[in-house]
Amino acid sequence: MSKHIISAIQGVGHRTLEGIRRLGRATLYFLLVLWKSGTSLKRFGLVVRELYYFGVLSLIIIVVSGLFVGMVLGLQGYETLQKYGSETAVGTMVALSLVRELGPVVAALLFASSAGSAMTVEIGLMKATEQLAAMDMMAVDPVARVVAPRFWAGVISMPLLAAIFSVMGVFGGYLVAVVFIGVDDGSFWSQMQSNVDFRVDILNGFIKSCFFGIAVSAIAVFEGHDSLPTAEGVSVATTRTVVTSSLVILGLDFILTAFMFRGL
Amino acid sequence: MQRATLDLWVGLFVITGIGALLVLSLKIGNLETYHSGGDTYVISGNFENIGGLKVRAPVKSSGVVVGRVADIQFSTKTYDAIVTLNIENRYQFPKDTFASILTAGLLGEQYVGLDAGGDEVMLEEGDTIMRTNSAVVLEEMIGRFLFDKASENDDF
Numbered sequence: 011m012s013k014h015i016i017s018a019i020q021g022v023g024h025r026t027l028e029g030i031r032r033l034g035r036a037t038l039y040f041l042l043v044l045w046k047s048g049t050s051l052k053r054f055g056l057v058v059r060e061l062y063y064f065g066v067l068s069l070i071i072i073v074v075s076g077l078f079v080g081m082v083l084g085l086q087g088y089e090t091l092q093k094y095g096s097e098t099a100v101g102t103m104v105a106l107s108l109v110r111e112l113g114p115v116v117a118a119l120l121f122a123s124s125a126g127s128a129m130t131v132e133i134g135l136m137k138a139t140e141q142l143a144a145m146d147m148m149a150v151d152p153v154a155r156v157v158a159p160r161f162w163a164g165v166i167s168m169p170l171l172a173a174i175f176s177v178m179g180v181f182g183g184y185l186v187a188v189v190f191i192g193v194d195d196g197s198f199w200s201q202m203q204s205n206v207d208f209r210v211d212i213l214n215g216f217i218k219s220c221f222f223g224i225a226v227s228a229i230a231v232f233e234g235h236d237s238l239p240t241a242e243g244v245s246v247a248t249t250r251t252v253v254t255s256s257l258v259i260l261g262l263d264f265i266l267t268a269f270m271f272r273g274l
Numbered sequence: 275m276q277r278a279t280l281d282l283w284v285g286l287f288v289i290t291g292i293g294a295l296l297v298l299s300l301k302i303g304n305l306e307t308y309h310s311g312g313d314t315y316v317i318s319g320n321f322e323n324i325g326g327l328k329v330r331a332p333v334k335s336s337g338v339v340v341g342r343v344a345d346i347q348f349s350t351k352t353y354d355a356i357v358t359l360n361i362e363n364r365y366q367f368p369k370d371t372f373a374s375i376l377t378a379g380l381l382g383e384q385y386v387g388l389d390a391g392g393d394e395v396m397l398e399e400g401d402t403i404m405r406t407n408s409a410v411v412l413e414e415m416i417g418r419f420l421f422d423k424a425s426e427n428d429d430f
Contacts, residue, residue, distance in 0.1 A: 058284050066287045105302050170291025177294040180302060199301075207330070208303035216295070 036232045043161050043231060046154040050162050056155070060163035064125035068171060071120055076175035079112060080104060080182025088187055097193050101202035104183030109206060109215045110271070113176035115263050118222035121168055122255040126230040129160050130251040133234025134244035142235075157235060161227045168223025169216055176215070214270040221266060222259050229255045314341060314360040315399045319373045319386075324355045325409025327375055327384045333359050334376075335388040340365040343386060359386060361397075368393035374407030384409060 050057050087100045133156065136142050142152040180202075187193040206212065230251050237247030324346060333341040341361035349356050361367070370391030377384050397403070 059280060061284045061287065062280050065291075066283045069287060069290075109298065109302065167287075167291075170288065170294070173291055173294035173298055177297050202302060206303050208299055212298050212303040 035236065036228075039232050039235065040228045042153055043158050043228070046151060047158045047162065049151075049154040050159040056159035057162050057166070060160045061167060064121075064129065064160070064163050065167035065170065068121055068124050068167065069174070071124060072117055072171045072175050073178050075116065075120060076113075076178030077182040077185075079116060079175075080108065080179030080184075081186045082182075083107060083112075083179065084183035084186035084191075087183075088191055088193065097187075098197040098201055100187045100193060101180075101183065101198040102205040104187075105180050105202045105206050106211060108176045108179040108183075109211050111263070111267070113179065114172045114215050114219040114222055115259060117172040117175040118168065118219065118226060118259045119256055121164075121171060121223075122226045122230075122259065123252050125164060125167070126226045126251050126255050127248045129164065129227070129230035130234040130237070130248050131244060133157065133160070133231060134237040134239075134247050137235060137237065138239040138241070138244060140239075153235075157231045161231050164227030164230065165220070165223045168226065169219040172215070172219035172222075210271070214266075217270075218263065218266050221262055225258050225262060226255045229258065313363045315363060316344065316358060316360055317367075317397050317399075317401050317403060318356055318358045319403035319406045320349070320352060321355045321357055321373075321375060321406050321408050323408040323411060324357060324375055325377075325384055325411060327357065327386070327409065331383060331385050333361065333386045333388060335365070335367075335390065340388065357386065366396045369395045369397055369401075370405060371397060371403060372405045372407065373403045375409035377410070 083104045084100060087103045088097055091097045091100055091103070133142075136152075136156060142156065145152045145155060184198065188195050188198050233247040233251040233254070237243045327343065327346065329343055329346055331343045332339045333343065341359055343357060344360045345358040347356045347358075348354075359373075367388060368391045370393040372389040372391060374387050374389070375384055376387045391405075
């Protein structure tokens with residue numbers, strides 16, 4: 011009996027140590043990517059290529075979901091606000107919830123599942139087919155040549171995608187509230203403009219999306235490079251990327267919100 | 275994919291993204307009304323009670339925004355609130371201007387209202403407004419009303 015208890019405790023200890031070791035490896039890998047980023051800044055063409063795959067190809071899902079999230083917010087907000095006779099505040103509500111929370115968070119979740127997983131699969135397959143090892147043999151640093159450009163493309167795309175998401179959302183809210191339902195055009199915009207603050211709301215939302223971009227890209231490239239070089243290993247790593255980065259986005263969002271909007 | 279097409283798509287993406295950021299800051303966040311940084315002067319006023327006034331609340335005169343609340347402090351000398359106001363330079367107010375804390379609508383946000391007086395001398399940087407009027411606190415008003423009602427009934 012005591013043997014079982016001891017082995018159970020050992021299991022907990024083993025997992026904790028493994029988790030800490032993994033976290034340490036990820037941190038070291040993140041620093042390594044930053045250290046080797048010089049090449050991708052010098053040869054910016056590499057980053058541009060990856061921007062196409064991670065930024066441009068994610069655009070359609072970001073635009074469509076932004077539009078629909080905004081439309082739903084407009085509809086639901088109108089239903090509730092018109093009970094209190096303040097349906098013109100629907101613009102404020104849509105803009106604030108998008109710019110502060112939904113824009114950065116939902117865009118980052120979508121980005122993690124579309125572009126983050128693609129990043130992991132690409133790097134993982136390159137590792138499994140020994141392309142990375144081959145580069146190493148030719149004295150080409152795979153981290154500088156393959157990983158860093160993808161990382162930076164992710165970091166650059168994320169804030170832009172989040173901004174596009176928010177703008178599309180506000181447009182969707184406008185479409186539903188003003189065009190379909192008939193809320194007054196002028197008060198929709200003027201209430202929104204007087205209640206959305208540049209520094210508190212928009213700048214903080216932008217900073218949030220930058221953090222999310224760094225987190226998602228760092229997790230994606232690490233999982234790709236750390237995966238077992240088999241088909242199963244790549245598949246496990248991809249699942250892990252999406253799960254870990256989604257959890258990190260939500261946790262990070264809570265922490266950042268607590269810092270940014272406390273006492274308002 | 276051809277290099278030129280790739281560059282074109284990425285260029286479009288980056289321009290759209292930056293455009294979205296600009297729309298957010300200018301159209302939605304209203305950054306245009308923000309750059310009144312250097313061309314303001316500072317005046318302050320002591321209020322007995324500021325109610326729910328917040329920093330960056332508008333300062334209005336005849337309903338026009340003429341400045342913003344810069345700072346709110348509590349004074350331990352006079353035991354009242356010192357409200358610092360940034361007023362745009364193009365709006366000059368006489369020395370005997372009356373400042374009061376008002377509420378936009380029934381439940382709206384609070385702002386500082388300035389009523390110009392008739393003095394020849396204008397308020398300058400660092401001056402203090404002498405005549406102020408506190409915010410209306412709903413509980414106090416209800417309390418006074420009940421008190422008045424009670425004393426009315428005594429007459430009978």
